[in-house]
Amino acid sequence: MANLKQVAERAGVSSATVSRYLNGSLSLPEATSASIDAAIAALNYRPNPFARSLSRGRTDLIRMVVPDIKAPFFSALVAAVENAAYAREQELAISVTLNRPGRETRYLDSVSDRHVDGLIFVTNHPQVAPLKSRIDAARRVVLLDEDVPGAVAPRLFCDNEGGGYLAGRYLAERGHRCVAVIGTGDEMHSGAARYGGFMRAFDELYGTDAQVLRKAGAYTIEDGRRLCAEVLDAGPGVTAIFAMSDELVMGTLDELAARGLRVPQDMSIIGFDDILPLDYFATPITAIRQPVEELGRMAVEILLDTDWDDPAARSRVEILPVRLVERSSVASVAPPSKATDQQEKVR
Amino acid sequence: MANLKQVAERAGVSSATVSRYLNGSLSLPEATSASIDAAIAALNYRPNPFARSLSRGRTDLIRMVVPDIKAPFFSALVAAVENAAYAREQELAISVTLNRPGRETRYLDSVSDRHVDGLIFVTNHPQVAPLKSRIDAARRVVLLDEDVPGAVAPRLFCDNEGGGYLAGRYLAERGHRCVAVIGTGDEMHSGAARYGGFMRAFDELYGTDAQVLRKAGAYTIEDGRRLCAEVLDAGPGVTAIFAMSDELVMGTLDELAARGLRVPQDMSIIGFDDILPLDYFATPITAIRQPVEELGRMAVEILLDTDWDDPAARSRVEILPVRLVERSSVASVAPPSKATDQQEKVR
DNA sequence: TCTCGTTCGTAAATCGGTTTACTAAACGGA
DNA sequence: TCCGTTTAGTAAACCGATTTACGAACGAGA
Numbered sequence: 001m002a003n004l005k006q007v008a009e010r011a012g013v014s015s016a017t018v019s020r021y022l023n024g025s026l027s028l029p030e031a032t033s034a035s036i037d038a039a040i041a042a043l044n045y046r047p048n049p050f051a052r053s054l055s056r057g058r059t060d061l062i063r064m065v066v067p068d069i070k071a072p073f074f075s076a077l078v079a080a081v082e083n084a085a086y087a088r089e090q091e092l093a094i095s096v097t098l099n100r101p102g103r104e105t106r107y108l109d110s111v112s113d114r115h116v117d118g119l120i121f122v123t124n125h126p127q128v129a130p131l132k133s134r135i136d137a138a139r140r141v142v143l144l145d146e147d148v149p150g151a152v153a154p155r156l157f158c159d160n161e162g163g164g165y166l167a168g169r170y171l172a173e174r175g176h177r178c179v180a181v182i183g184t185g186d187e188m189h190s191g192a193a194r195y196g197g198f199m200r201a202f203d204e205l206y207g208t209d210a211q212v213l214r215k216a217g218a219y220t221i222e223d224g225r226r227l228c229a230e231v232l233d234a235g236p237g238v239t240a241i242f243a244m245s246d247e248l249v250m251g252t253l254d255e256l257a258a259r260g261l262r263v264p265q266d267m268s269i270i271g272f273d274d275i276l277p278l279d280y281f282a283t284p285i286t287a288i289r290q291p292v293e294e295l296g297r298m299a300v301e302i303l304l305d306t307d308w309d310d311p312a313a314r315s316r317v318e319i320l321p322v323r324l325v326e327r328s329s330v331a332s333v334a335p336p337s338k339a340t341d342q343q344e345k346v347r
Numbered sequence: 348m349a350n351l352k353q354v355a356e357r358a359g360v361s362s363a364t365v366s367r368y369l370n371g372s373l374s375l376p377e378a379t380s381a382s383i384d385a386a387i388a389a390l391n392y393r394p395n396p397f398a399r400s401l402s403r404g405r406t407d408l409i410r411m412v413v414p415d416i417k418a419p420f421f422s423a424l425v426a427a428v429e430n431a432a433y434a435r436e437q438e439l440a441i442s443v444t445l446n447r448p449g450r451e452t453r454y455l456d457s458v459s460d461r462h463v464d465g466l467i468f469v470t471n472h473p474q475v476a477p478l479k480s481r482i483d484a485a486r487r488v489v490l491l492d493e494d495v496p497g498a499v500a501p502r503l504f505c506d507n508e509g510g511g512y513l514a515g516r517y518l519a520e521r522g523h524r525c526v527a528v529i530g531t532g533d534e535m536h537s538g539a540a541r542y543g544g545f546m547r548a549f550d551e552l553y554g555t556d557a558q559v560l561r562k563a564g565a566y567t568i569e570d571g572r573r574l575c576a577e578v579l580d581a582g583p584g585v586t587a588i589f590a591m592s593d594e595l596v597m598g599t600l601d602e603l604a605a606r607g608l609r610v611p612q613d614m615s616i617i618g619f620d621d622i623l624p625l626d627y628f629a630t631p632i633t634a635i636r637q638p639v640e641e642l643g644r645m646a647v648e649i650l651l652d653t654d655w656d657d658p659a660a661r662s663r664v665e666i667l668p669v670r671l672v673e674r675s676s677v678a679s680v681a682p683p684s685k686a687t688d689q690q691e692k693v694r
Numbered sequence: 695t696c697t698c699g700t701t702c703g704t705a706a707a708t709c710g711g712t713t714t715a716c717t718a719a720a721c722g723g724a
Numbered sequence: 725t726c727c728g729t730t731t732a733g734t735a736a737a738c739c740g741a742t743t744t745a746c747g748a749a750c751g752a753g754a
Contacts, residue, residue, distance in 0.1 A: 051740030
């Protein structure tokens with residue numbers, strides 16, 4: 001493989017000339033540039049990216065850190081980021097943490113290393129102390145999808161609160177008054193916001209005249225089963241479940257099926273994420289759709305275009321809208337005798 | 348950020364000493380090594396990976412090229428490769444081609460660039476001429492999941508032929524004699540092998556006394572719909588469809604649903620890949636399961652452990668077994684009047 | 695003819711490591 | 725005491741670019 005010097009020799013100029021010509025910091029007469037081009041073509045020259053990174057101090061490599069890549073939401077997010085990174089001519093390194101704290105900090109340090117120009121950081125477990133300070137130290141970190149409280153970094157989320165609200169409103173409007181919410185607890189930004197939005201909707205429609213059972217766990221299929229079981233075991237009143245992720249929806253479906261309960265006749269379900277082909281499920285599942293493509297694109301934009309010396313820019317928070325995709329997993333329940341109460345309240 | 352020289356100064360030795368100590372090519376007395384360790388800790392030194400790559404001529408970076416990352420099979424494959432790469436302390440760059448030939452060659456060239464140490468190359472479209480020569484030129488390329496005919500590179504596939512055979516056998520044993528196979532045509536290694544295996548099973552059981560309709564397209568949902576429609580439009584006899592990928596299964600389900608046909612009462616289905624949660628589908632889908640985890644692990648192993656100067660090693664072909672996961676999308680059909688024929692044949 | 699300003703281009707330092715070849719000092723044995 | 729062998733370490737070249745600061749040649753205007 002040819003290097004700059006060989007190209008320069010063949011073209012009869014110095015390597016500095018070739019370098020500057022290639023980088024546009026020098027304009028050359030036709031004859032010279034032609035001979036350089038010819039030499040490059042003849043030797044099939046391509047610059048060594050490591051030498052280039054070394055001298056420029058930039059790598060054109062960004063890293064995306066995700067808890068898992070098989071999970072549909074994350075794989076969609078990775079795809080979106082890859083796409084955006086490609087468009088910006090950035091190399092993308094993917095790193096999976098499986099939520100092991102050691103891996104997260106290790107990857108955060110790779111920014112301080114100058115190993116990568118920046119990080120798109122996605123986590124989905126409650127934060128422990130060291131993370132915040134590592135993020136602060138790394139600079140050039142964009143927090144995507146989930147928050148790390150206290151860290152100084154731009155953030156990009158979907159409208160979790162609004163999504164929760166849409167879900168709550170949708171259930172409440174269809175007469176569900178005794179419902180369950182399964183997802184993460186308040187230790188997670190997303191869980192807190194989705195629950196908060198959900199409750200806002202219920203409060204609006206029913207005030208205190210409703211029952212919302214909340215069960216908290218992780219965004220996994222297993223916890224979907226477990227939390228759904230807890231809900232069912234808690235008593236017979238619940239008519240609908242808001243499951244905060246695709247995985248939780250799957251787990252919930254498992255548990256319902258195991259007990260012979262039908263969706264939506266025996267139990268209504270509304271989900272969140274909507275990456276899986278919920279259309280194809282036994283009962284197509286109504287869910288809040290995350291704007292994955294936009295999240296990915298915007299994360300890359302923020303990473304590359306933020307002025308990292310500007311404190312305001314570094315604490316920017318961006319919220320992207322979600323929408324409800326209606327399918328057929330939510331039934332309307334006959335309004336209970338107290339329905340008039342509700343109407344009075346609305347007035 | 349500190350560099351080697353600063354560490355060396357603080358430790359009172361030369362930078363060569365520190366470098367060699369760190370790389371184990373020099374053993375030092377306790378006192379010296381302690382002072383180096385102290386300097387490293389004090390300055391929070393971490394080697395610059397680009398300088399290191401530049402001088403060593405290795406990058407410890409491998410690239411995985413996939414057509415798409417959202418598709419369930421590929422995202423599972425990427426996850427498996429990431430996992431294996433992490434275990435081998437290799438950085439992983441993910442590149443998505445969307446089957447654009449320009450991107451594929453570009454990434455292949457990144458091996459010749461010394462940009463990455465090697466490539467795990469996954470494609471899923473019929474090959475055009477330039478690819479083979481680029482692969483040959485790149486060396487250090489592992490072909491995963493799909494073949495590029497003629498290229499000199501180690502290959503790693505699942506047992507497509509065996510999987511096709513399992514599917515064919517399963518349908519045939521349940522009395523299906525008039526079936527359809529939808530997938531890629533013979534221009535793709537996987538499509539040819541799966542179809543071949545399928546036909547082998549049918550030939551074994553039925554000889555010429557069966558009808559297999561083959562429709563070819565890409566591994567996409569849309570083509571699943573289209574090919575299924577073609578099958579249905581071709582006439583009423585078909586009782587089962589072998590769909591060669593998760594996407595084709597989805598498309599098939601779409602088309603069947605659109606026509607009000609039930610699975611498996613009106614049409615049996617058997618799939619391939621089995622990455623999607625087929626358990627959760629309206630009718631849980633029986634499918635051939637690909638050994639994704641093993642494929643990923645082994646691809647990394649081959650990439651890193653192959654002796655690239657050994658022609659035999661470079662033309663190695665590895666086939667991993669598949670298995671059939673039985674669910675409930677295949678019905679048994681009442682043996683037609685000619686069932687005796689079959690028995691005669693078997694004898 | 696003598697500046698002055700372009701145009702065209704180069705030498706050399708630098709980025710931060712690795713590695714080869716070599717040496718100074720200490721040590722051990724005769 | 726002298727020589728050979730370890731031990732402990734270093735100087736310097738090198739990987740392949742970028743970039744700063746500078747200079748030669750040339751044409752134009754006075």
